[in-house]
Amino acid sequence: MTPNESEALEAFERLGLTSYEAKVFIGLHQIGSGTARDVARVVDVPRSQVYSVAESLEERGLLEVQQSSPIRYRPVSVEEARTTLEERFEREQERAFDYVSTVKQEPNGEETQEDIWTVRGRSRVDDRIADILSAADRRLLFGARLPELVTPQIEQTLEKRAAAGVEVVVVSSSDAVRDRLGALDGVTVDTPPAHRESDQRSGRIAIVDDDSLLLSVVDNDGSETAIWSSNSLFASVLIQLIEASDETLEKSN
Structure with a gap:
């Protein structure tokens, strides 16, 4: 055979x-x-x-x-x-x-979803970030340490949300990332806090409407793993902690 x-x-x-x-x-x-x-x-x-x-x-x-x-x-x-x-x-x-649609458990009003999820693999993280950013109604922040972590899909999503009147902020230590995304209409770019400049493991961050969050890390072999949460108390609290930590450390410097 x-x-x-x-x-x-x-x-x-x-x-x-x-x-x-x-x-x-x-x-x-x-x-x-x-x-x-x-x-x-x-x-x-x-x-x-x-x-x-x-x-x-x-x-x-x-x-x-x-x-x-x-x-x-x-x-x-x-x-x-x-x-x-x-x-x-x-x-x-x-x-x-x-059949699955008829038997799946519907939300009971007490809890609509799990607090935190894990996503592994570059392409899956790409898709999850695009989904989270697409849901922004008021404000979103996107950060990427490396230019290759900014996909055309993410770039297009940022541009569309900005055109829809969403406040779009991009944070990156990379000149290439800031130049590329800063050229989009309605997108504001910034550099990360000084205490984060030495970070060599972070991948990407997405914060949307103060209730959705994704954080990723890049391993030595280039693989990416992210945690994310949306419309949950966990996400809201973690976002507040991140923003408060950055503000406190910036003032201390």
Whole structure:
């Protein structure tokens, strides 16, 4: 069995076919049509099993049966099979998620969400930051230590929120970040407090409307991990602590 054939069999199994079903379907396409004996000669499926497998494939709409003696089988075209499996996948997906929607627990008024979440991986942090910034109604602060942490998606989100009348402030020790984002209409740039200049592990910060917060750190290998919280008491308190700490240390200096 070639590696490509092995991968194809695994793919068919992920689409819902059994190993034998996938082998018989592929085998029939190899020979065009044939009896159970013919199929067993080209695929690793016992002849005694071909009959029940073929019956299952017929029920799935993936092959046709010629009522002759002996019985012959013919696979449907590749395009017809592709459409059949796609439609089945869509039906099963709809059925599965419709059920989840009916049983998921709705907020009971006491607590709408967990206080704090963790996100790992650069692309996932990118998406979470963009989501948090997009929800800003009054004010947002975005900070990034490194230019590569400012994605086009984040840049576009900052520009859109500024155009919507949101107060947008960008903080960075990087000239490149300040120059790039400072060129956006309605965006104010600033440098971080002096006591944070030596920080070499921080990644990004996003503060939105005093009730949503994301903080990330960048590891030595460049990977990024963030904690975030939105519309929670945890976020409000942490934001107050960060702002109070910066103000106190700046005054002491």
